[in-house]
Amino acid sequence: MQNYQTMSTVKDENKTKEQLIGELSELRKRVAQCEDFQSKEKYKQFFRTSRDCVFITSKVGRWIDLNDAAVELFGYSSREKLMHVNISDLYAKPEERVKHINIIAEKGFTKEFPVDLLRKDGTVIHTLITSVPRYDKENNVVGFQGTIRDITEQKLAEQFLKISEARYRRIVDTANEGILMLNEDSIITFANAQMAEMLGYTIEELINKSYCSCLFDEDLADHKAQMELRKTGQSGRHKCRIRKKDGSVLWTINSATVLLDEEGRFQNSLGMFTDITEWNKAEKALKEKLEDLHRLTTVVSDSNDAVILHNFDGKILAWNRGAEETYGYTEAEALQKNIRDIVAESDREAALTLIQRIKQGEVVKSFELQRLTKDGRILDVWLTITLLADEKGEPVAIATTERDITSRKLAEEELKQTTEKLRKSLIGTIQAMSLMVETRDPYTAGHQRKVSNLARTIAQEMGLSKDTIDNIRIAGIIHDIGKMSIPAEILSKPGKISDIEMNLIKVHSQSGYDILKDVELPYPVAEIVLQHHERLDGSGYPQGLKGDKILLEAKIICLADVVEAMESHRPYRPGLGIDAALEEIEKNKGILYDAGAVEACLKLFRKKGFTFEPTKS
Secondary structure (H helix, E strand, O other): OHHHHHHHHHHHHOOOHHHHHHHHHHHHHHHHHHHHHHHHHHHHHHHHHOOOEEEEEEOOOOEEEEOHHHHHHHOOOOHHHHHOOOHHHHEOOHHHHHHHHHHHHHHOOEEEEEEEEEOOOOOEEEEEEEEEEEEOOOOOEEEEEEEEEEOHHHHHHHHHHHHHHHHHHHHHHHOOOEEEEEOOOOEEEEEOHHHHHHHOOOHHHHOOOEHHHHOOHHHHHHHHHHHHHHHOOOOEEEEEEEEOOOOOEEEEEEEEEEEEOOOOOEEEEEEEEEEOHHHHHHHHHHHHHOOOHHHHHHHHOOOOOEEEEEEOOOEEEEEOHHHHHHHOOOHHHHOOOEHHHHEOHHHHHHHHHHHHHHHOOOOOOEEEEEEEOOOOOEEEEEEEEEEEEOOOOOEEEEEEEEEEOHHHHHHHHHHHHHHHHHHHHHHHHHHHHHHHHHHHOHHHOOHHHHHHHHHHHHHHHOOOOHHHHHHHHHHHHOOOHHHHHOOHHHHOOOOOOOHHHHHHHHOHHHHHHHHHOOOOOOOOHHHHHHHOOOOOEOOOOOOOOEHHHOOHHHHHHHHHHHHHHHHOOEOOEOOOOHHHHHHHHHHOEOOOEOHHHHHHHHHHHHOOOOOOOOOOO
16 A cells, blocks of 8 residues: 555656646636536525516517426416417407517516416416516527516515505595594694584694693693593593684584504504584583473473483483484383383493482493383483472482484494504504515515614604504614615626616615605605615705704614614624714714604613614524
């Protein structure tokens, strides 16, 4: 063995220089072949495993190759059967095929071109096609290759959002009751046409108006107490008076429900107001005119509302035409009954307790309970209570003016459910928008969520209102949605970005605004997205706005965007770290970035230990 190694070594030493160079050249060829094989294997793996349809076609539209995702997309049982179908036969609309061919002829490629295609069973799928030409060795176009992405579910989600919003607006606009939405500071954030008409204002005049300015001074304490109950999550119904624009009084029954955010915190109070001004006047007139039971019977018989008189034992003493129409009993039948006979079983104990409370001197002006009609139906009823006394001032009977509010309660519940569905649909759509951006730019995956979380936390630290904080959270999640219009190869390009590429990237603020401006959102999201790269000194883009011309929400998202971008890794540079990011915003506080937002951000990181959550894989 030792002799063989010695002979081999001598033989190697005797090789000529030319022989060694030749062997080295051959070795390099083999390495290149291995690298080429590995590259092709990676391409094949991508081709097979891509969730999008990946295809290669001839110049006339015949499939040359396609992946399994294409077979599933078009609903064929096998790849071989789909290969026999010409791609031109899959267009749902011939005019889209002509347009597509014209664009390819003009530009040589298509970028996410929207096309409706047909599955084997005839159903239509909404897609985006990206295609580029294939060349032979003489640089002649011999076909095309590209991807087809199914966006049918996204389209359906957008349509559902529009339908839900239209239904919600229809309910609100046609409601017989006035509707107001108040934030935690009692600022009116929404009003329907009926409420504006009831108060004598336009809707525009009511929005952003303090609800407290519509109240009388002596009623402010009661309103504040009601709002504190709302903030604990309690809904309620109470009688209140509101000052109209001309100074006159509007008496209402306010049915308030609480709207919570996705974390279960108070967001808004939604009130439905029923005008009872005339009813209240009639009640007041009734109190003034009733001197004995006979006069009471005479007055209440002419009322359209149900008016019932009974003693403290529950014996019914008077029953007007309104009560006959509401509960189905004639006056003769009712006078043979006790008041507990027309109370739903679930409320009987509460009704009897109420009578005893009134008898013992407690002042109860109104009450809600469920009545039982002659045919067994249960009605939700609002009672206004009047205590009648004899000549000595001793209480002898109770008169109730009663109104059926069953249909209104059903409308309230439907409105509440519709509002909740709309909110969930909106949040889902916004999250889908955010995900679409991240899937095109893997290097900034989670960037929008991180920016949204930091911006929201800064706003909380600044003590801003819940509505403003929610605006910032929603806008932050999709602030880079305009990047969908930027080629992915630019977004993920390693190394320095050219001036032309940077100018293309800067367009994303305007593109995001163009995408969102026609979507009717309950927040100024489009404007915030448009302005999130503006700077206080006017050096930002796209409009070069200065100072107070920039929305506060946009200033906060701008700051969070800078901090997250500098802290994180990018294709063209490694992450600079949080210390460098904080030094940048501190140095330019009040120059480029909002001073209050900068102070809040520095406090979060340096004193409260705020950190970015890791990106989910």
